[in-house]
Amino acid sequence: MLPGDVSGMNTIELGCGTAYVSAWLARAGARPVGIDVSEKQLATARAMQGEFGIDFPLVLGNAEKVPYEDNTFGLAISEYGASLWCDPYRWIPEAARLLVPGGRLVFMRYSPLFAMCVPSEGPASTNLSRGQFGLTRLDQGNHVQFILPHGEMLRLLRSCGFVVEDLIEIQAPQTAHEGYAEVSAGWARQWPSEEIWKARLAG
Numbered sequence: 001m002l003p004g005d006v007s008g009m010n011t012i013e014l015g016c017g018t019a020y021v022s023a024w025l026a027r028a029g030a031r032p033v034g035i036d037v038s039e040k041q042l043a044t045a046r047a048m049q050g051e052f053g054i055d056f057p058l059v060l061g062n063a064e065k066v067p068y069e070d071n072t073f074g075l076a077i078s079e080y081g082a083s084l085w086c087d088p089y090r091w092i093p094e095a096a097r098l099l100v101p102g103g104r105l106v107f108m109r110y111s112p113l114f115a116m117c118v119p120s121e122g123p124a125s126t127n128l129s130r131g132q133f134g135l136t137r138l139d140q141g142n143h144v145q146f147i148l149p150h151g152e153m154l155r156l157l158r159s160c161g162f163v164v165e166d167l168i169e170i171q172a173p174q175t176a177h178e179g180y181a182e183v184s185a186g187w188a189r190q191w192p193s194e195e196i197w198k199a200r201l202a203g
Helices: 020-027 040-054 090-100 112-117 150-159 185-190
Strands: 010-014 032-038 059-060 073-079 100-108 138-141 143-146 162-168 194-201
Touching: 010 090, 020 032, 020 040, 020 073, 020 138, 032 040, 032 112, 040 059, 073 090, 090 100, 100 162, 143 194, 150 194
Parallel strands: 010 032, 010 073, 032 059, 073 100
Antiparallel strands: 100 194, 138 143, 162 194
8 A cells, every 4th residue: 555665755644543554654764644533542553652662643633624734745545544434525635635746645445346235234245235326325333434436436536636546456365264244255355345546646
């Protein structure tokens, strides 16, 4: 997920959780900031900073409205943070605001195919459980996830000034035998349950 050279770059992790992605960035020479709405997640992130000798700002706040000025960061990244739990029509324009011209946006999320095949309870099946048209919110028990179809995501990114550089649909390797509660390894070897988007802010 990480760009090749982030040394000296100001970066922000949107919905950082325990901030392990920002820790990777810090070890690669970046100057990261992590933001998350969960005090408990940030407390764990601070404990990990202390244990591994890494220090960078951790901000309690919403990735849909970040307390930093325009054109502050060279990279905005989200690995199942804002990219899953925040409204894309709010957090993606906010990422565009935060980035310098030419800045990169990288995010990982569930694939629309997974969203269409996973029932309200239980793992993804080989049957479609919901339609693609109108797919935006995935209500899963006591929480809501946001998963736009590809066409809608492309239009949103373009409207915010982004040029899409890559879309990586992840396939589980043949050696993977252990799945997750929501998707089996066998399913993920045949269809992408998750994907990585890479975009650049024009200018």
